[in-house]
Amino acid sequence: MSTAFLIGTGKYDITGSVVGSAMMGMSKMGQVTEGIHTRLFSRAFIIGEENDISKRVVIAVADIWSCTIAVKKEVVKRLKDYFGDKYKDENVLITGTHTHSGAGGYSYYPLYISLTGGFDKQNFECIVNGIVESIKIADGNLKTCQIELSKGLINDCGQNRSIEAYNNNPEEEKNRYNASTDNEMTFIRFKNNNKYIGSINWYPIHPTSLGENNKFISGDNKGLASYYFESNINLSQNTGKEFIAAFANSNCGDVSGNVKYGKPPEGKDDFIRMVFYATKLYNQAMRLIKADAETIEGKINYCHTYINMSNILISNSDFKTYPAALGISMLGGSSIDSTSQIPFIKEGLKKGDIMPPIVSEIVQKIFDVLVQVLINFDHPDDLDNEFINGHGNKLIAVAAGLTKPYPLVADILPIQIFTIGSIAILGIPGEITTMAGRRLKEQLQTKLARAGIEHVILCGYSNAYSGYITTKEEYDMQYYEGASTYYGPYTLMAYQQEFTRLAGSIINGSALEQNIAPMDLSGLFKDAKIEKYGSDGTGLVFVDANNSYKKGESVEVKFIGTHPFNDPRTNDTFLKIEKKENENWKTVFTDNDPYTFFHWEAGFISSSILSIKWQTYQDTEAGEYRISYFGNKKDFSQVVGRSKVFQIIDN
Numbered sequence: 293m294s295t296a297f298l299i300g301t302g303k304y305d306i307t308g309s310v311v312g313s314a315m316m317g318m319s320k321m322g323q324v325t326e327g328i329h330t331r332l333f334s335r336a337f338i339i340g341e342e343n344d345i346s347k348r349v350v351i352a353v354a355d356i357w358s359c360t361i362a363v364k365k366e367v368v369k370r371l372k373d374y375f376g377d378k379y380k381d382e383n384v385l386i387t388g389t390h391t392h393s394g395a396g397g398y399s400y401y402p403l404y405i406s407l408t409g410g411f412d413k414q415n416f417e418c419i420v421n422g423i424v425e426s427i428k429i430a431d432g433n434l435k436t437c438q439i440e441l442s443k444g445l446i447n448d449c450g451q452n453r454s455i456e457a458y459n460n461n462p463e464e465e466k467n468r469y470n471a472s473t474d475n476e477m478t479f480i481r482f483k484n485n486n487k488y489i490g491s492i493n494w495y496p497i498h499p500t501s502l503g504e505n506n507k508f509i510s511g512d513n514k515g516l517a518s519y520y521f522e523s524n525i526n527l528s529q530n531t532g533k534e535f536i537a538a539f540a541n542s543n544c545g546d547v548s549g550n551v552k553y554g555k556p557p558e559g560k561d562d563f564i565r566m567v568f569y570a571t572k573l574y575n576q577a578m579r580l581i582k583a584d585a586e587t588i589e590g591k592i593n594y595c596h597t598y599i600n601m602s603n604i605l606i607s608n609s610d611f612k613t614y615p616a617a618l619g620i621s622m623l624g625g626s627s628i629d630s631t632s633q634i635p636f637i638k639e640g641l642k643k644g645d646i647m648p649p650i651v652s653e654i655v656q657k658i659f660d661v662l663v664q665v666l667i668n669f670d671h672p673d674d675l676d677n678e679f680i681n682g683h684g685n686k687l688i689a690v691a692a693g694l695t696k697p698y699p700l701v702a703d704i705l706p707i708q709i710f711t712i713g714s715i716a717i718l719g720i721p722g723e724i725t726t727m728a729g730r731r732l733k734e735q736l737q738t739k740l741a742r743a744g745i746e747h748v749i750l751c752g753y754s755n756a757y758s759g760y761i762t763t764k765e766e767y768d769m770q771y772y773e774g775a776s777t778y779y780g781p782y783t784l785m786a787y788q789q790e791f792t793r794l795a796g797s798i799i800n801g802s803a804l805e806q807n808i809a810p811m812d813l814s815g816l817f818k819d820a821k822i823e824k825y826g827s828d829g830t831g832l833v834f835v836d837a838n839n840s841y842k843k844g845e846s847v848e849v850k851f852i853g854t855h856p857f858n859d860p861r862t863n864d865t866f867l868k869i870e871k872k873e874n875e876n877w878k879t880v881f882t883d884n885d886p887y888t889f890f891h892w893e894a895g896f897i898s899s900s901i902l903s904i905k906w907q908t909y910q911d912t913e914a915g916e917y918r919i920s921y922f923g924n925k926k927d928f929s930q931v932v933g934r935s936k937v938f939q940i941i942d943n
């Protein structure tokens with residue numbers, strides 16, 4: 293008889309600010325949301341022992357760039373208000389899929405919000421509320437389940453985007469692996485009475501198929517893979533919407549799907565690239581849900597602690613970490629995925645290069661001004677030698693950890709381990725590169741073997757964000773990831789040491805003493821969004837449909853409606869593609885389906901024009917259709933607009 297676990301699953305909309313919010317990930321000025329390609333969701337999984345309520349963990353995988361301390365703390369606070377002590381910091385893990393096509397403004401740390409529109413209360417609220425609701429739903433439907441694990445490789449699904457940095461790792465270490473990325477998907481599935489109610493998989497790839505010019509909200513390759521997989525499994529099992537599938541991220545710090553094909557092109561071609569990678573992820577998930585799998589047996593455990601990354605001494609060495617500093621090469625972004633916002637900044641600029649002292653000075657001056665003028669923060673005029681030397685090869689552009697009144701990025705960070713039978717999941721508060729991930733995994737594998745652990749899973753973007761984590765050798769090259777490793781060349785070693793310490797407490801069954809916590813900055817942030825949301829239209833058709841379209845053509849209609857800021861229509865839709873069946877209108881697609889695009893633009897005299905585009909295909913059913921638009925006025929009352937009835941005809 294295999295071990296039975298209690299499993300609950302829940303999914304809730306976190307789409308957030310549909311229009312006018314700076315998008316999070318590319319750090320591109322002017323990349324502001326203008327509509328929806330697919331909605332974003334939090335997918336929550338509660339995994340517990342059958343007879344012990346204290347042995348229970350929550351994994352919430354959200355279609356966001358990363359979890360932040362602000363989001364985690366507020367979610368836990370609301371869970372405590374609702375459930376009491378059942379769910380807390382220690383046993384709740386919130387991870388972002390790392391989509392770069394969602395609205396931002398949900399961190400309290402200025403680096404992530406100061407230049408992109410400030411704190412976005414509406415978006416923060418949607419994300420926090422959606423995660424909390426997904427966990428409540430999961431808590432309400434706990435069932436006895438088996439957990440099964442399988443693994444599989446995916447070919448040509450992401451390459452190393454900083455190969456020069458990767459290649460600086462020791463030869464003998466590289467020789468142990470046959471690729472410069474980890475292209476294995478780890479897949480766990482939850483089975484109840486021979487039906488699957490959910491699955492989580494981890495695979496390292498940047499969801500940057502949609503490029504820096506995209507303004508549609510989208511879960512990118514991972515979100516789309518979830519959409520395909522959930523639709524298909526629910527259809528084949530006849531389980532309605534019960535089956536929930538999360539595509540989480542892993543050690544993808546230096547992994548991108550754009551290396552081989554170039555920067556995502558403008559416009560619709562990047563949507564084709566997203567489908568390409570989503571299909572690869574989906575196909576492997578389809579194989580792994582059917583594949584022979586290992587049944588997971590045993591107990592559940594969890595451990596969590598805060599560490600001060602600005603000052604960790606590495607045992608038996610002279611090494612330590614330092615308060616955060618951003619390297620010059622970080623300012624340009626990854627050259628594979630985006631265009632540098634600052635001319636003449638390229639990857640790999642480091643101490644001792646001939647040009648850099650001048651570049652360094654100019655950039656530092658620019659940032660001094662930005663830091664002080666834009667957000668009233670003080671940046672030290674002179675950096676002491678210990679700090680400069682401590683950051684090794686990094687050419688320091690901004691001493692982000694030394695600004696006053698508080699640092700531009702987090703210094704106190706959460707680390708977390710869950711064990712579920714022979715599986716250990718590491719909640720890592722940043723972006724870890726391929727080789728850095730392998731080192732951490734190997735060390736924890738060895739340590740946790742004593743607790744019966746056979747599978748260590750790296751779960752990046754968990755509970756907080758703190759830039760990248762590279763190996764010392766990669767750091768020395770100062771490519772984008774190395775320049776974005778905030779706490780110096782020994783950041784990875786610090787994580788290895790601290791995660792090992794945390795693993796020790798799992799083995800001993802003793803909780804770690806906790807005497808530090810992140811600063812509470814929640815009171816300091818007001819919504820920075822200016823209220824100018826125009827007049828409320830009535831849903832009047834502005835550009836109507838044609839009489840008929842051939843299969844494969846796209847249908848586009850425009851309405852004069854309301855500004856989506858009035859209400860993001862959470863768990864609902866701004867549009868319906870409706871088909872006439874037996875004199876009734878049946879909804880075939882909403883704004884969450886990848887075949888539709890919902891777009892806002894400013895119209896005349898502060899009105900809102902809403903465009904709805906539907907891409908048909910050869911397998912679209914012929915027949916009579918109409919497109920309906922739904923919006924909310926400032927007083928939340930609903931307006932509805934309808935296109936004329938049109939035909940989809942065979943070619």
Ligand SMILES: [Zn+2]
Binds near residue numbers: 498545723
């Ligand atoms: Zn990233």
